Amino acid sequence: MHIKTKIDTKKYLKLMFYLTYKKPLIILMHLIGVVTFIYSLLYFSGIIILEEMPLIPLIFGFIMTFMIPISLYKNFKKNFLSNKRIQENIEYEFTNVKMKIIGESFNSELELNKVHKIVELKNWFLIYQSEQVANLIPTENLNENEVKVLREIFRNQSNVKLELK
Numbered sequence: 346m347h348i349k350t351k352i353d354t355k356k357y358l359k360l361m362f363y364l365t366y367k368k369p370l371i372i373l374m375h376l377i378g379v380v381t382f383i384y385s386l387l388y389f390s391g392i393i394i395l396e397e398m399p400l401i402p403l404i405f406g407f408i409m410t411f412m413i414p415i416s417l418y419k420n421f422k423k424n425f426l427s428n429k430r431i432q433e434n435i436e437y438e439f440t441n442v443k444m445k446i447i448g449e450s451f452n453s454e455l456e457l458n459k460v461h462k463i464v465e466l467k468n469w470f471l472i473y474q475s476e477q478v479a480n481l482i483p484t485e486n487l488n489e490n491e492v493k494v495l496r497e498i499f500r501n502q503s504n505v506k507l508e509l510k
Contacts (some may be wrong), residue, residue, distance in 0.1 A: 346494055348437040350483055354425055360469060360481065361421040362414075378409020437482060439498050444472065446480065458502045470495060 365371055385403035387393045425431060430448055438445040439457075446453045461473040470482040484492055 346439045346491065346498070348439070348482060348487065348491070348495075349434065350437070350481075350486070351434050352431060352481055352483065354422065356483060357425045357431070357481075358418065358421050360466075362417065363466070365417060374409055375413075378406050378413075380406070382406025382410045431481070437480075439495065441498060441501060444480075457498070460502075463499045463502075465496070465499075470499075 366375070381402045383406070384393075385399045385406055388395055388399050389403075430451055433449040436447045438447070442457055444455045444457055444460075446455070455474065461475050463473070464471040464479075468484050470484060472480040472482065474480070487495075
């Protein structure tokens with residue numbers, strides 16, 4: 346099976362934010378930041394009265410609500426732009442045991458039973474070579490039959506866990 350892909354900045358950023366904000370701790374920290382920020386704004390708008398001005402909660406809430414997502418955005422974009430290989434046209438060739446990856450500047454071959462894990466998201470297959478490194482395959486240009494064939498190839502790998510999320 347052959348798949349041709351090209352990942353643009355917008356798709357990559359959307360995926361990275363999804364992967365980051367699906368973690369319960371990140372969601373909790375963001376919610377705490379939003380609540381703290383709103384609480385501080387209520388003081389400054391005169392709705393609640395406190396003995397002390399909640400300056401530290403305001404700063405903490407602002408950082409958690411705005412600065413961390415902005416920082417993540419900048420880091421994700423910098424990572425994407427600095428990794429020229431992820432921006433290339435990439436062709437994947439799957440057999441029952443191997444995955445060939447052919448880019449404009451590279452060529453590699455991996456045994457599927459040696460990958461760390463495979464995760465299927467709504468619009469992506471993520472084939473993790475390790476805990477941190479993954480091949481990103483968008484499924485938007487695949488038809489339903491091609492997605493089924495890929496799932497079947499991945500399920501046949503004895504050492505690989507296909508996670509559906």
